[in-house]
Amino acid sequence: MKISKIMGRGAFAFAAVATLAVAPLAAQAKDWRGWNIHVEDYPVSHGMEAFMAEVTEKTDGALKGKVFHAGVLGSQPDAIEQLRLGILDFGVFSLGPMGQAVPETNVVSLPFVFKSVPQMYKLMDGAPGEALGKALEAKGIVALGYYDAGARSFYNSIKPINTPADVEGMKVRVMNNDLFVGMIESMGGNATPMAFAEVYQSIKTGVVDGAENNPPSYESTSHFEVAKYYSLTQHLIIPECLCMSKKTFDKLTPEQQDIVKMAGKHSTDLQRKLWQEREMASMETVKAGGVEVNEIADKAAFQASMAPVYDKYLAANPDMTELVNLFRNAD
Numbered sequence: 001m002k003i004s005k006i007m008g009r010g011a012f013a014f015a016a017v018a019t020l021a022v023a024p025l026a027a028q029a030k031d032w033r034g035w036n037i038h039v040e041d042y043p044v045s046h047g048m049e050a051f052m053a054e055v056t057e058k059t060d061g062a063l064k065g066k067v068f069h070a071g072v073l074g075s076q077p078d079a080i081e082q083l084r085l086g087i088l089d090f091g092v093f094s095l096g097p098m099g100q101a102v103p104e105t106n107v108v109s110l111p112f113v114f115k116s117v118p119q120m121y122k123l124m125d126g127a128p129g130e131a132l133g134k135a136l137e138a139k140g141i142v143a144l145g146y147y148d149a150g151a152r153s154f155y156n157s158i159k160p161i162n163t164p165a166d167v168e169g170m171k172v173r174v175m176n177n178d179l180f181v182g183m184i185e186s187m188g189g190n191a192t193p194m195a196f197a198e199v200y201q202s203i204k205t206g207v208v209d210g211a212e213n214n215p216p217s218y219e220s221t222s223h224f225e226v227a228k229y230y231s232l233t234q235h236l237i238i239p240e241c242l243c244m245s246k247k248t249f250d251k252l253t254p255e256q257q258d259i260v261k262m263a264g265k266h267s268t269d270l271q272r273k274l275w276q277e278r279e280m281a282s283m284e285t286v287k288a289g290g291v292e293v294n295e296i297a298d299k300a301a302f303q304a305s306m307a308p309v310y311d312k313y314l315a316a317n318p319d320m321t322e323l324v325n326l327f328r329n330a331d
């Protein structure tokens with residue numbers, strides 16, 4: 001009797017210890033840190049907030065976190081490294097700067113590789129996007145969905161750009177990736193890779209004459225106030241990735257992983273819808289702000305002038321030929 005009592009107590013004590021060992025683990029799951037370069041009122045930002053909120057709700061609060069907006073957690077290239085190390089848990093990254101860490105993603109940074117934004121959706125949601133997802137995963141990044149970032153066009157403080165020759169001699173800020181340096185050089189311009197946060201001041205003080213971006217970024221950063229010519233070259237359509245650190249993802253239960261994937265899909269759908277609305281609103285804002293917007297009569301001339309970017313890239317990375325062709329030759 002006594003013995004069984006002791007055993008009983010022992011079993012109880014064991015159970016208590018086991019609960020203690022398990023419960024704090026769940027409760028202590030560290031709060032996720034989400035990196036975002038954009039201001040709080042931006043399609044990417046709303047998509048990320050919706051993602052985190054859904055994950056928290058569907059896991060009954062077991063997974064919590066915070067989105068840090070406006071690049072307060074550091075520059076994009078640094079953040080990509082931190083994501084891989086698990087210092088950051090999730091974020092939305094342009095596949096432009098991603099190319100330095102995951103070379104396969106460079107394929108979407110080739111000028112005019114996509115024929116249109118709808119084609120970009122189709123390819124990124126299909127087998128080509130999956131191939132990029134695998135490459136990201138091999139580098140410690142889990143792609144949960146591809147956000148829309150529209151098409152990037154040139155803006156500057158000097159004059160409208162109508163032909164590639166207009167870029168000659170211009171100092172143009174680009175994102176961190178050698179491909180973009182080559183792109184500007186192929187038109188005779190001087191490229192300056194620079195962090196997003198520094199562009200406004202650099203245009204204002206004449207360190208650079210201009211930059212290139214999609215309408216929502218041109219507007220939300222107030223770049224349009226210091227670079228009044230926006231020329232719709234639409235030379236780059238670069239999707240963005242709602243990405244998680246594989247280190248964080250691998251710690252989740254299979255059920256939690258499903259929740260995260262589903263929340264990623266929902267947030268992608270939401271972001272794409274918000275993007276369309278914001279793009280139109282941004283164009284209205286910049287025009288009302290006195291920007292001179294010009295369409296490009298002959299986009300083929302820009303396409304032709306940027307062809308050397310492909311040649312140089314494929315010569316240096318022959319193993320990427322198949323992947324580039326998969327995108328370039330798609331319908």
Ligand code: BDP
Pocket residue numbers: 037076093094149175195196212213214217240
């Ligand atoms: C924006 C992208 C952001 C980039 C930025 C840039 O959303 O990820 O950092 O362009 O030009 O469109 O640096």
